Each structure stands twice: as structure tokens, then as C-alpha cells.
Amino acid sequence: MTLDKIMDSISPLWGICPFETIKDNLIECRAKSRLPENPESVIVACFPYLLDESEYHDRNVSKYAVVTDYHEVAVARLEKAADMLRKIYPENIFSVFADNSPIPEVRAACYAGLGARGMNSLLITKKYGSYVFLGEIVTDLKINANPTEFKTCIGCRQCICACPSKAISESGFNEKNCLSAITQKKGELSDEEKKLMKECGCVWGCDICQDVCPMNKNAAKTEIKEFLSSAVSQVLSDCDLPHRAYEWRGRKVIERNINICSE
Ligand code: SF4
Ligand code: SF4
Structure with missing residues (x-):
């Protein structure tokens, strides 16, 4: 299996952000200690969560909270991918993060070419809009990827x-x-x-x-x-x-x- 196939099997939308691009914007948190010693690449994955309107009958929580806890889903899927990658690249480290992450997730996702940052601070993707959860695998494996230009939303206010x-x-x-x-x-x-x-x-x-x-x-x-x-x-x-x-x-x-x- 290639990295592409592995990531395709766990997320319908993902991309690579060179660590260099976001290294000056890391978030201070306990999870930071889990970063590889020499991080090179951030594999950013989106997990869309929008359901059919019929599932929102009498809804009294945000749409993201209607589905099962996304942390569990994102971490389980990313760990599955990380395990497969560890087998292919045994010399490298693959650390999984979701929400509780030192990575500025929206920024990294924008540089990975996954979408634009909205004025509401959310990532807006072309296919799934902003109804996506984010998670990432940070690795010391150098993956060839040029950072995409950082995009913002159309600013309609x-x-x-x-x-x-x-x-x-x-x-x-x-x-x-x-x-x-x-x-x-x-x-x-x-x-x-x-x-x-x-x-x-x-x-x-x-x-x-x-x-x-x-x-x-x-x-x-x-x-x-x-x-x-x-x-x-x-x-x-x-x-x-x-x-x-x-x-x-x-x-x-x-x-x-x-x-x-x-x-
Ligand atoms: S400014 Fe307009 S396009 Fe940008 S996030 Fe707000 S509503 Fe969406
Ligand atoms: S930014 Fe305003 S509109 Fe958006 S979720 Fe928060 S309170 Fe609601």
C-alpha cells in the first residue's frame, strides 16, 4: 500500500503540509511533547460530518455534536493509517493528533490545499464546506509537497x-x-x-x-x-x-x- 492509498482508506479529503510552514505557529499544549523530534510533514485529514436534514429533527445541539464523538472516530482512523505507515517506514515516527493538537489545524489544512479559512475561523472545503473535523499525523518522514497558497473565504460578512x-x-x-x-x-x-x-x-x-x-x-x-x-x-x-x-x-x-x- 502506498501512503496515498492508506490515507484514502481513512479520509475522503486529506493533504500534506510541510512542517516548516507552520513551525512558528505551534500551539502550546501538553500534546506538543508527542511531536517527533525532527518533524518534517503534517498529513492533515478531514472527516466530514454533515448528515441528511431528516437526521436533524428537533435538534438542540450543534450539528457536529449530533454524530458520535469525532475525537474517537478521527483518532481511531488516523491510528489505523499511522500503524500501516509505521510498517512501511519502520525508521520513522508517526504521531496522531485531533483537536488536542500543537498543530494550528486550520492553517495547516489551508497550506495542505484542503480549503480556505473563513472569517469564523473554520476551514471551508470545496466539497464538504466547513462541516468537517480535522486531525493530523505528524511525521519525521519527508514527504514531497509544496505548500499551497494560503486562501481565505470570499469575505461576504x-x-x-x-x-x-x-x-x-x-x-x-x-x-x-x-x-x-x-x-x-x-x-x-x-x-x-x-x-x-x-x-x-x-x-x-x-x-x-x-x-x-x-x-x-x-x-x-x-x-x-x-x-x-x-x-x-x-x-x-x-x-x-x-x-x-x-x-x-x-x-x-x-x-x-x-x-x-x-x-
Ligand atoms: S465571510 Fe462569508 S464566506 Fe466567509 S465565513 Fe463568513 S459567511 Fe462564510
Ligand atoms: S461564531 Fe457566532 S454564529 Fe458562529 S458558532 Fe460562534 S456564536 Fe455561533
């Missing part, structure tokens, strides 16, 4: 106008203000935060900026079988948490958010 919490502006994306971060906060929320969550109607995350984005208009649905078979669109207070994107935050926060949205 529709996400800026639609964002209820003013998290997106011309000067950038303020993660702290985003409903994704607000719905993850512990403790008592401010009246303003509760109002924003109630109006959005999501007890976990928010999709408004993605749903208004014209570059998402014809986004293709996922073909990933783990996602196709796992939809839970409405989260209730007695819901199962294991294998869900919100499991790590615990039942207390989810229950608080459900109460706020149903007040």
Missing part, C-alpha cells in the same frame, strides 16, 4: 451579521464570545449568556455562522459510516453521555443548558 454574540468581526474571531465556548462554561452564566443560548436553541455549540455561509450552500453529506449510524439530534437531561462530543464536560453543564433553553 454574512457570518459577521448573523453571529448573535458578536464573536466574529473584521479584526478576527473572538473564541471567548462564541456560543460554542459559552455552552461549555462551568458555573452560573450571565443573563446575557443565557439569553443568547435560549435564542439560539442549542444546548451545545451553535451553527449559525456555518448555516448562513454561502460557501456551505452545496456542502456534501458525509460518507463516514461511524457518523451515518450514530445520530442523536435531541439531547435530553437523561441522555447517554458516553461517546458524545459533550461527554467530557459532564452532565451538570448539559442539564444546566437544557434548563436554560427550556425556561
Whole structure:
């Protein structure tokens, strides 16, 4: 099996970013210690997650949280690819990351030619829009790949106008203000935060900026079988948490958010 075939078998959209291109933008985190000593290449993989509209009936969580926990899916698929690569290149290191990563994932994906960065800070791919999860394999294997030109979205500003919490502006994306971060906060929320969550109607995350984005208009649905078979669109207070994107935050926060949205 070649590297291309291995990666094709785990992801419908992937590319190579030379490590050199992102080495000055690494994110400080514990996972950084797992980087190979002499990293050369970042294999960036997309995992699309958009389902058929019929799967979103009575949805009260962000679309990304309707499917089974993407960390588990991305890591399992990337580890499978890394294992195959380790057999072909026994002298090299292949380290898998997803979300908890020292790699600036969107930037690396753009340099790998996978899409453009939106004003909402997300990667927007041509086929799947921004409804993709990202993960990567960092290796000390030098893979021939020229960095693609860094692209940004068409800048239509529709996400800026639609964002209820003013998290997106011309000067950038303020993660702290985003409903994704607000719905993850512990403790008592401010009246303003509760109002924003109630109006959005999501007890976990928010999709408004993605749903208004014209570059998402014809986004293709996922073909990933783990996602196709796992939809839970409405989260209730007695819901199962294991294998869900919100499991790590615990039942207390989810229950608080459900109460706020149903007040
Ligand atoms: S997810 Fe919602 S709150 Fe966050 S930036 Fe997008 S529209 Fe704004
Ligand atoms: S809505 Fe417009 S400005 Fe916002 S990410 Fe999409 S294309 Fe870019």
C-alpha cells in the first residue's frame, strides 16, 4: 500500500503540509511533547460530518455534536493509517493528533490545499464546506509537497451579521464570545449568556455562522459510516453521555443548558 492509498482508506479529503510552514505557529499544549523530534510533514485529514436534514429533527445541539464523538472516530482512523505507515517506514515516527493538537489545524489544512479559512475561523472545503473535523499525523518522514497558497473565504460578512454574540468581526474571531465556548462554561452564566443560548436553541455549540455561509450552500453529506449510524439530534437531561462530543464536560453543564433553553 502506498501512503496515498492508506490515507484514502481513512479520509475522503486529506493533504500534506510541510512542517516548516507552520513551525512558528505551534500551539502550546501538553500534546506538543508527542511531536517527533525532527518533524518534517503534517498529513492533515478531514472527516466530514454533515448528515441528511431528516437526521436533524428537533435538534438542540450543534450539528457536529449530533454524530458520535469525532475525537474517537478521527483518532481511531488516523491510528489505523499511522500503524500501516509505521510498517512501511519502520525508521520513522508517526504521531496522531485531533483537536488536542500543537498543530494550528486550520492553517495547516489551508497550506495542505484542503480549503480556505473563513472569517469564523473554520476551514471551508470545496466539497464538504466547513462541516468537517480535522486531525493530523505528524511525521519525521519527508514527504514531497509544496505548500499551497494560503486562501481565505470570499469575505461576504454574512457570518459577521448573523453571529448573535458578536464573536466574529473584521479584526478576527473572538473564541471567548462564541456560543460554542459559552455552552461549555462551568458555573452560573450571565443573563446575557443565557439569553443568547435560549435564542439560539442549542444546548451545545451553535451553527449559525456555518448555516448562513454561502460557501456551505452545496456542502456534501458525509460518507463516514461511524457518523451515518450514530445520530442523536435531541439531547435530553437523561441522555447517554458516553461517546458524545459533550461527554467530557459532564452532565451538570448539559442539564444546566437544557434548563436554560427550556425556561
Ligand atoms: S458558532 Fe455561533 S456564536 Fe460562534 S461564531 Fe458562529 S454564529 Fe457566532
Ligand atoms: S459567511 Fe462569508 S465571510 Fe463568513 S465565513 Fe462564510 S464566506 Fe466567509
